[in-house]
Structures are given as C-alpha cells and as structure tokens.
Amino acid sequence: xxxxxxxxxxxxxxxxxxxxxxxxxxxxxxxxxxxxxxxxxxxxxxxxxxxxxxxxxxxxxxxxxxxxxxxxxxxxxxxxxxxxxxxxxxxxxxxxxxxxxxxxxxxxxxxxxxxxxxxxxxxxxxxxxxxxxxxxxxxxxxxxxxxxxxxxxxxxxxxxxxxxxxxxxxxxxxxxxxxxxxxxxxxxxxxxxxxxxxxxxxxxxxxxxxxxxxxxx
Amino acid sequence: xxxxxxxxxxxxxxxxxxxxxxxxxxxxxxxxxxxxxxxxxxxxxxxxxxxxxxxxxxxxxxxxxxxxxxxxxxxxxxxxxxxxxxxxxxxxxxxxxxxxxxxxxxxxxxxxxxxxxxxxxxxxxxxxxxxxxxxxxxxxxxxxxxxxxxxxxxxxxxxxxxxxxxxxxxxxxxxxxxxxxxxxxxxxxxxxxxxxxxxxxxxxxxxxxxxxxxxxx
Numbered sequence: 001x002x003x004x005x006x007x008x009x010x011x012x013x014x015x016x017x018x019x020x021x022x023x024x025x026x027x028x029x030x031x032x033x034x035x036x037x038x039x040x041x042x043x044x045x046x047x048x049x050x051x052x053x054x055x056x057x058x059x060x061x062x063x064x065x066x067x068x069x070x071x072x073x074x075x076x077x078x079x080x081x082x083x084x085x086x087x088x089x090x091x092x093x094x095x096x097x098x099x100x101x102x103x104x105x106x107x108x109x110x111x112x113x114x115x116x117x118x119x120x121x122x123x124x125x126x127x128x129x130x131x132x133x134x135x136x137x138x139x140x141x142x143x144x145x146x147x148x149x150x151x152x153x154x155x156x157x158x159x160x161x162x163x164x165x166x167x168x169x170x171x172x173x174x175x176x177x178x179x180x181x182x183x184x185x186x187x188x189x190x191x192x193x194x195x196x197x198x199x200x201x202x203x204x205x206x207x208x209x210x211x212x213x214x215x216x217x
Numbered sequence: 218x219x220x221x222x223x224x225x226x227x228x229x230x231x232x233x234x235x236x237x238x239x240x241x242x243x244x245x246x247x248x249x250x251x252x253x254x255x256x257x258x259x260x261x262x263x264x265x266x267x268x269x270x271x272x273x274x275x276x277x278x279x280x281x282x283x284x285x286x287x288x289x290x291x292x293x294x295x296x297x298x299x300x301x302x303x304x305x306x307x308x309x310x311x312x313x314x315x316x317x318x319x320x321x322x323x324x325x326x327x328x329x330x331x332x333x334x335x336x337x338x339x340x341x342x343x344x345x346x347x348x349x350x351x352x353x354x355x356x357x358x359x360x361x362x363x364x365x366x367x368x369x370x371x372x373x374x375x376x377x378x379x380x381x382x383x384x385x386x387x388x389x390x391x392x393x394x395x396x397x398x399x400x401x402x403x404x405x406x407x408x409x410x411x412x413x414x415x416x417x418x419x420x421x422x423x424x425x426x427x428x429x430x431x432x433x434x
Contacts, residue, residue: 003404003405004233004237005367006233006234006237006364006365006366006367010365011362011365013227013230013231014230014231014262014362014365015261015262015362016221016223017231018262018265018358019265021265021267023267041228043422043426044232045231045232046422047420047422049235049357050238050240050357050360052374053411053416054409054411054412054417055417056417056419059425059427060425060427061431062429063429063430064429065429068429068430079342079343082343083339083340083342086342087337095339098339100339100340115425120303120304122300122304122315122411122416123300123317123374123375124374125296125300125303125375126296126299126300126374126377126378127375127376127393130374132346133350133353133356133394136350136357137353137357139350139354140267140354140357140358141235141357143354144231144361145228145232145235147223148223148227148231149223150222155267157340157341157344157347158340159344161343161344167430168430168431169430169433170431171431176344177346177350187220188220188221192271194270194271195271199270199339200273202271202273203264203273205261205263208273208275208276208332209260209276209277209278209279210276210277210278210279211278212278212279212280212281212282212285213278213285213385214278214385214386214387214388216386
C-alpha cells in the first residue's frame with residue numbers, strides 16, 4: 001500500500017495544466033520534430049490510464065510519413081465538406097474560416113485504436129463501451145502530459161474511421177477512437193477558439209449538476 | 218495567446234499523480250464526508266476537459282442519500298451475478314472474492330451522463346461517439362484531480378445503465394457514461410489489484426505501438 005500525499009500546491013499545478021490544455025490545429029503547429037523520447041513519455045502517460053478489468057485495450061500507430069498523412073488529409077477533406085453542409089448559413093461561413101486539423105503541419109500524428117479482447121473482460125459485460133472509454137482515458141492522459149511538456153495536441157474527429165483503418169491497415173476488429181496531431185506550437189490560445197468566436201458558450205457548472213436525482217418534470 | 222511554460226519538475230509531478238491514481242472499491246473507503254468545496258473542485262476539473270465542438274455535453278448527479286444508493290447497489294448485485302458466470306471455474310472463484318464497487322461505503326457517488334445536443338455539433342458528424350468521449354475526458358480529469366486531493370475514486374461499470382437512469386429519473390435521451398464512487402481512503406494500492414492478483418499482466422508499451430501502419434499479415 002502506498003499513501004503518497006499530494007499537497008495543495010500539487011493540486012494547483014494539476015489544475016493549471018488542465019486550464020492551459022488546448023485543442024491545437026494546423027495554423028499553430030511548428031515544424032520542429034519530436035524526439036523518440038518525447039513520444040515515449042507521452043505514450044507512457046497513456047499506459048498509466050485506468051482500464052476496465054486492467055484490460056489496457058489500446059493500440060497506437062505513429063504516423064510521420066507524408067504519403068500516409070496525405071491520404072488521411074484526403075479523408076478529412078471529403079468528410080469536412082459534408083460536415084460544413086450541416087450548419088445554417090451564417091454558421092457555415094464561420095465554419096469555412098476555421099482550420100480544423102493539423103495532420104500535415106504537425107510533425108507527428110498518432111492514431112489511437114481500441115482493440116477488443118477475445119476473452120471476457122472483468123467489468124465489461126453490461127456496459128460494453130467501458131473498453132473504448134478506457135482508451136479515451138489514455139488519450140486524456142496523453143493530452144495533459146503533452147501540455148505539461150509544452151507540446152500541442154489536436155484531436156481530429158472529422159474523419160471516416162473505416163477509411164483511416166484501411167489506410168493504416170488496421171485489423172478489422174480494431175476501432176479507431178481518435179486521430180491525434182502533436183507538435184510544438186507558436187502559442188496556445190488563452191481560451192478555446194470556439195469560445196472566443198462565441199460558437200458555443202462556456203457552461204456554468206451549476207447548470208449541469210443535480211443532487212440525488214433529476215427533478216421530476 | 219498564452220505561452221505558459223511548464224517545467225521538467227511539473228511533468229514529473231503530473232506523472233506521479235497518474236502513477237498513483239487507483240480504482241478504489243468499498244473495502245478501502247473511509248466514512249469521512251466530502252465537503253461541497255471538495256466536490257466543486259473535482260467538478261471544476263471536469264469542466265476543464267476538452268469537448269467536441271466545445272459542446273461540454275456532460276451532466277452530473279451527486280448521490281449521497283442511502284435510499285438512492287441502495288437501489289443502485291441492487292442493480293449492481295443483479296448484474297454482478299450474471300457477470301461472474303461469464304468466467305471459467307478458477308477465475309470465478311477469484312472473481313467471487315473481489316470487492317468491485319463502493320457505492321454504500323463511499324460518502325459520495327457521482328453519476329455522469331452524456332447529454333446529446335439537439336443542434337448539430339462541430340466535429341461530431343462522422344464520429345458520433347466524440348460526444349461520449351468528451352464526457353470520458355472529463356471523468357479522467359476528475360479522477361486525476363481527486364487523486365491529487367488524496368481522494369479515492371472508483372468507476373462502477375457493472376450496472377444496467379437503464380436501471381440507473383430510472384432510479385435517477387434521467388431524461389430519456391441522456392446516456393449513463395459512468396457511475397463513480399468518491400471518498401477518502403485508508404490507503405491506495407501501490408499497483409492495481411488486478412495486476413497484483415495476476416488477473417491481467419501489465420502490457421509493455423512497445424507491444425502496442427506501430428510505426429506508419431500495422432504490418433501486413
């Protein structure tokens with residue numbers, strides 16, 4: 001048993017890292033390469049994440065090759081055209097001005113997959129999504145560690161996961177959870193870009209917290 | 218733009234918090250109550266998580282009432298009986314000895330829901346799970362902040378989400394992502410219990426990392 005005690009200063013530092021973490025896109029990545037040691041440190045943070053039944057159901061594909069990246073960008077472009085069309089006129093105009101990925105600009109991309117276990121997993125019988133959720137916990141660890149290393153990370157979700165699987169020759173059973181872009185940045189935004197643009201407002205935490213149960217309607 | 222620089226010491230502290238984070242069950246929670254300030258600090262960490270299109274699609278129900286908790290425990294017990302049956306003979310025996318939740322023992326439970334947006338969300342058209350994944354990022358922030366506050370957290374996944382929704386009167390569209398138990402602990406395990414018991418082995422990170430693409434079969 002380990003009773004390591006953290007202090008109020010430690011809590012403040014953790015909050016500071018969380019507060020300064022941003023989703024970084026291609027207009028802010030610098031071309032500086034990341035070293036293998038830097039990537040290992042970020043992947044080590046992933047490996048420290050919780051996982052249902054200690055299943056550690058994560059796999060990572062590190063992409064640096066421009067030919068591979070260009071295929072991923074092509075998938076993004078196809079999906080992004082369709083995505084834009086979902087929004088109404090004025091929002092479409094704003095949408096068109098946004099840089100939403102940094103696949104080519106970031107020196108390193110990491111595709112993160114969920115690999116389902118072939119054997120039963122403790123805790124994953126009634127809520128089967130717990131496997132994927134474990135992978136997301138690993139990604140959040142990576143994101144925080146990257147920020148603490150002053151490295152930016154952007155999560156590209158405007159992709160067809162099946163296309164990405166084909167490009168990366170992923171096993172049929174694997175599920176793409178995230179496609180991440182990593183690299184040093186010219187600067188981190190002080191607040192999220194979509195907050196600055198008033199695309200969405202920041203929610204007051206009290207507005208999403210209930211006590212004991214939701215109120216009856 | 219904010220260019221806050223973190224140091225090697227800051228990175229080491231973050232790694233230390235990740236390294237000492239554990240899934241805590243009912244045999245290690247102390248009855249000490251958590252203050253409103255402590256809960257607010259943990260929920261504030263949640264609110265600092267990334268979310269697709271800055272949608273912040275999370276809702277939290279804080280449960281302290283024993284009557285509510287007992288209904289949740291009943292759901293766990295039903296599901297846990299079925300879960301145990303999945304494992305083969307020797308594993309079933311180990312499974313039966315494990316304490317897998319701390320619903321009654323932990324002074325505070327927090328049910329975490331994903332609330333789908335009624336309007337289109339930027340970045341959530343092709344990978345619709347990005348909404349739920351945002352909620353999981355918030356949960357991982359809570360877990361790390363709780364550990365930094367020397368508070369234990371356990372994620373109970375052996376539950377029927379529809380039963381939990383009924384008990385908490387959750388809106389039909391909401392999805393239960395996690396049911397968390399929080400409280401001070403007698404001690405944190407030095408390593409995960411399932412690792413100590415050799416239920417699963419810790420994976421070597423190199424065994425789950427590929428370069429450029431998966432190898433051809």
